Amino acid sequence: MARASRRFVCQSCGSVSPRWLGQCPDCGAWNSFVPEAPAGIPRRRPAPGGQPAAFVPLAVPVALPERLATGIAEFDRALGGGLVPGSATLIGGDPGIGKSTLLLQAAGRMARAGRAVAYVSGEEAADQVRLRARRLGLGDVSLALAAATSVSDILAALGSRPRPDLLVIDSIQTMASDLVEGAPGTVGQVRAAAHELITYAKAAGAALLLVGHVTKDGQIAGPRVLEHMVDAVLYFEGDRALSYRVLRAVKNRFGGTDEIGVFTMATDGLVEVPNPSSLFLTARDRPVPGAIVFPALEGTRPLLVEIQALTVRLASGATPRRAVVGWDPGRLAMVLAVLEARAGLALGAHEVYLNVAGGLRIAEPAADLAVAAAIVSALADAPVEPGTVAFGEIALSGEIRPAPQPELRLKEAAKLGFAHALAPPGTKGALEIRPCAGVATLVDRLGARRALSRRGPEG
Template identity: 50%
Template sequence: MAKQQDSYQCTECGWTTVRWVGRCGECQTWGSVVERGAPKLKQVASSAPAAAAVPISEVNTDLARRRLTTIAELDRVLGEGLVPGAVVLLAGEPGVGKSTLLLDVAAKWAASGERTLYISGEESASQVKLRATRTGALHDELYLAAETDLGTVLGHVEQVRPTLLVVDSVQTIATAQAEGAPGGTTQVREVTGALARVAKREDMSVLIVGHVTKDGSIAGPRTLEHLVDVVLTFEGDRHSGFRMVRATKNRFGPADEVGCFEMNETGIVEVPDPSGLFTTSHSEPVPGTCVTVTMEGRRPLLAEVQALVAPSPERGSPKRTTHGLDSSRMAMVLAVLERKAGLPLSQKDVYVSTVGGARISEPSVDLAVAIAVASAALDTQFPKRLLALGEVGLAGDLRRVPGVERRLAEAARLGFELALVPMGSRDVTVKVPRLAGLRVVEVSSLAEALGVLDLRRSQRRTHEQE
């Protein structure tokens, strides 16, 4: 009988092949195909469990009681604190502030009387101490070690006995019991699995820093996200101090919450009311601007859209430039403005941007973009405290957007006076407090919205002058 050949398997999706290839034929991942031995079927003998199974109604939940990190924005994303034994993965681009945030969390956790262990695999202990001194993250209950070996890290855990362990980062920790270089798929999987096991055994919360790839996804095997309990992404523009922590997986709370922070000279600070970061203050109404409300998870945030329309020096190829918005959706809105609202833009350069580095991808910003562009093209002002919500269809109609009640409540809280919303939103707009001074106007089409703002009348005057 011929000996069965060894096969090769993808560590990402499990695809197998009889010969080694550099790229997986199923998930198209590079460098994930490794050799494995032929599977051997063995009968597994049963063993006596350490603890008997009990009815779920009798399980004691006191051991899983949450503990606040005292950073309200982070607790909001986690679901009101850390659960003992939970493993949290925080991923983000280099320099976004992951280490600074977790060092602050570790210091405040230690200040509450809980022993904390911070493992640094990328910096020396003195380098971490310098950053802690600058940000004020010093406390006697915060223990620090610079290690890259998993066995040594587990030894520090046994000696210190912390209730919170921070590992910065998982890609720098390695073990001799697994093949591959540090940061490889096998090493990352084994290190994360070992940290998860010790976290459950010791009822110790673990915060792990993870790297991201060029396309923004979390580096390492896909199973890394399955091994942890919570996956957080730390987002931010390097040209802006605004940072956002977003939950993409949370076994103990909502997976659609976001926390807002700001990076400054002294470290990273919370921003409980970030709406002011994405709007500007004008003493008088300015043509080419419009404010909308975007939903980040379940949190309404105000964002201002600015537009500039200028004659194109090159016939036949006008410029279309966007920043913070989807360029394809902006092109669609411009086409609808020209065909359905009669606004000539085919020979004009159009520049559209958001204020403060905000990135808006949801369709609810369409109406604000259209109003800003129309106002800039006609050089016409409209009421200063104006808010616009709605998705623009190809027929020029306006479609409802989710979360209208929360969006309008946030606008009313900040003193807006007029809100344009799609037709059919009255069942939720009636819940907005009338005493707030916000007048809600429902419009069915883009042309009707421009008519409410007298932009169509201004357009006719412009044509008559020409």
């Protein structure tokens, strides 16, 4: 029998090559090809006639899936209301961000509520997990704990026990399947191990939570097909220098995407933040130039954050710098170009620094107007009137376009004591609306032209 030849598989995207390559031609990753033996599973010879597929009508009443509450309201919010039996959820995040802590807290609270829970750790010994559970105040819960990496051993142990309501695997990159050759963490192993565990979860009706490692780019490591196999994908985000953490849903077959749950890291674990706006707003005795509040929308949750800007005039001939933290640098360049072309502001000779307070990242275009207002305020050294929020998308023509769900944004701002809103014309809500049809109107409303004329050309 001829010996099966080796193949090389890219660990970033799963591309296969008969020989080693320094750079993957599909995803561009360097030094990502690892040798793997072919699976060697014989293909079944097709039968003369296939089994007819069963087609069913679409217009049939379907009950909403049952939800299992985790006991952590912010976690349930990101999941769309809780875990669905038989579903598979993948949670990724940077090392040390709190993934294992969050899942152990959820598993412990579900076990304390009377649910059958199995927790399998492939990275830590059982005693390490026990010590963490004791620190989290969960040392007395009835939870089935195992430290194992063999999928066949895990499934054999689960088959000899009552079906769990929740199965936690920490992490999928440490699991090894007997169906394929290769070290744990390789593309073939991750795919095969995940397939076996998901198949078990769907057959047993158990909710499966998988922890996934991430690459230096912040993407979940391993084959991209892993994210297609699961029902929901959550990312646990945050700066370890800050106390807050954001759990963000990017895929959910049983609920909406872009929902977030907000936590703070304390000595006894993760603590829920029911009012996240309190984390990202700065308390000041007096207004300062270059700061304005933007009512962001994360999924269905309004979130008030402060946009901060600083402009510094440079000597003639120097190249101005643009630095951004928490927003898209390309979008900042567009806003600056529109302010210069449509509002007549001389920003080409100024360095511009933009920051979203608290370390939160904002992606929605509705922040354009708030960013422009902060820059204009900083340039004119004129503070925005206290109690003002701003939102709206800026077009290349300079006009301000409407943002989605303005009523929800304004209701949250009114609840926190804000009184005015710079918004596109036609916006209605709980605050006094000061319409801005274009960026020129915004500059006039902030009184920037008068302030700049008083300062003279050197300002």
